[in-house]
Amino acid sequence: MTTVHAYAATAPNGSLEPFEYQLGPIGPEDVDISVDSCGICHSDLSMLENAWGISAYPFVPGHEVSGRVSAVGEMVTHVQVGDRVGLGWHAGYCMTCDECLGGHHNMCSKAEQTIVGRHGGFADRVRARAASVFKLPAGIDAGEAGPLLCGGITVFNPMMQFGLPPTGRVGIIGIGGLGHLALQFARAWGCEVTAFTSSESKTQQALAMGAHDTLNSRDPNAIAGAARRFDLLLSTVNVPLDWSAYLATLKPRGRLHLLGVQVEPLELSQFPMLMGQLSVSSSPVGSPLAIRRMLEFAARHQIAPVTEHFRMEQVNDAMEHLRAGKARYRIVLDRH
Incomplete structure (x- = not known):
């Protein structure tokens, strides 16, 4: 069992406080990511406030993750331990429905959202299915990559x-x-x-x-x-x-x-x-192929978000900064 140290709210619009939970044994198609940084999206705020009526508590936000692979399941081949990777809104897909087989995974009715019914990236570690984890190309600044995985x-x-x-x-x-x-x-x-x-x-x-x-x-x-x-x-x-x-x-x-x-x-x-x-x-986000091409395009043309950085332990200050409309233009939480 792996202990994850995160920040969670226990009620709608509550403060994010230190929270621990256990990850079970890693599945054959799972990837564990050691989080280096995590962007804050307005969707994190909406979920914190339960504005869409789908939030569950304790709630750990964070779906713009940048980090390094810390463990992989036995069937994972496209990333390995130590790789720089990113994770966005989706943490997994069924891989068998018409939408997935047609390359439209973001339309999968059984897709797992990184912060819906599971704990997100305001933490030291997050787990996701391999198909939703992307190796960051050379030329992408890992500390600025998170917002590309959702906003980008x-x-x-x-x-x-x-x-x-x-x-x-x-x-x-x-x-x-x-x-x-x-x-x-x-x-x-x-x-x-x-x-x-x-x-x-x-x-x-x-x-x-x-x-x-x-x-x-x-x-x-x-x-x-x-x-x-x-x-x-x-x-x-x-x-x-x-x-x-x-x-x-x-x-x-x-x-x-x-x-x-x-x-x-x-x-x-x-x-x-x-x-x-x-x-x-x-439209919602994009398919794995679209995300991969977006990252390649951003690296080629040196496209990067304009960011403001807070330490992970300043998460409540960062969320209030976003709530007040002061963000210019994306906020990133750094663990180190």
Whole structure:
């Protein structure tokens, strides 16, 4: 038996306190990761607060793990003890359903989420199935890798999934934890990139991170002036907007893709969608193949999150920093 030292909350929105639990014998397809660092995603905060009604307590957050392999099961072949690896939202897949066999593991109805019904990476060790553990390529800074395993793949997946051409025009709505990564990926993809933001300071930062242009997201005239401009809009916000106004900025056959999670129903006007053959869609993270390609792409183009670092024992300060909206742009907890 292996004792794991973690940080857990015992009630919704509770403080994260030292917590120990035991890992049983390692399974044949399992990988144990000695955690070096773990990013904090807004989903960790949502789960801590039980905002989605699926949290179980004691709750150990953390699904943007970077570390080294400490043990492997007898059937694991693609990583070995000592390898630098990462773990994201999923900790395992059934590997036999149509979605898994078709390469869409992120759509597996029996997929195991790293922090749903199991303990996550705010700990010194975490266990996952081999297919969800990824060797970090050379050129990826392990201390900055965690946010790529959730935020990075979330914004990369639609670019790959929908065959975005490098001549495309892309608008990024919201320049935060997801949006600042989307800017970098879309720019490296070859696209003309526009950032939608209402913050003057973020306007300058967006341009520095790859945007060719910016638009004030609170100025209806500015949005109206971008009519029929974009092939793809990636929304990274979790609040309702005037979606009809944003749909009007799409070219015919354009797509509005929602990545930020909002609980309110969408208000959309169908007629403009019909006339322009527009699409509205959404997606969760990405398949193992998409994650592997995302990491290779990030290494090749030197794409990295902008991070703020806290020590693991400062986890409550870090969560409050995120809750207050002060994160610029991703928070990482370091064990060492």
